[in-house]
Amino acid sequence: MAILAICGGMRPDSNTNKLVRTAAAASGCDLQTVELATVTIKPCTGCMHCMMNEGRCAIDDDMQPLYQQLLEADGVIIGSPTYYMDVSGAVKCLIDRSLALYYRGIGPIAYPDKPFLGQRPLAEKPVVLATTVAGAGHEKAMAMLRFCMHECHKMTIAGEIAEAVGMDDVDDMPAVLERAEAAGKALAGAVRARGASS
């Protein structure tokens, strides 16, 4: 069982990343970790090259290996800091670019009456969503993560971590870390259950 952990925080001490790593470690699964602070994922240009070219994105950057990692992972954890009550720009770039996966020719057809909306290769793959915020807006950021990963990619949500942490460090917040651990364990359970039923 292999989990892809996407750390969307750009700060070295990112609380979001700490919760992603905590959940990932608690899953007990093999891990691949992507730190958005150390890679280049440019914005989607909307060229739709992917739609016309079997899901191949025309932008040659660090998103290219991530497509394969997303396809191969048994489960995913994605974390974004809450910025202006939404996901961060860096995480949104990744999500926008993930649209190319719709055109790989893999997975269930999303809407049979709208073939241009492609397929969903990540369908039913378990995912944990995570965000931290200083004060308010984490529910809205979480709603966006839920919309992108569940409503659009059709992934199965195994857990949600949405925490208001002020200016504190989650390392000093045992209850928050416990919730992240619980989400990681739930992810492992969902991955195991899916493997058992497939």
Ligand SMILES: Cc1cc2nc3c(=O)[nH]c(=O)nc-3n(C[C@H](O)[C@H](O)[C@H](O)COP(=O)(O)O)c2cc1C
């Ligand atoms: C660009 C930007 C926008 C932010 N927007 C909000 C916001 O809408 N609401 C809020 O309470 N905190 C906001 N914050 C604070 C962050 O949500 C908070 O510090 C968060 O925990 C940062 O995550 P990180 O520790 O993973 O970097 C913002 C911070 C930045 C840098």
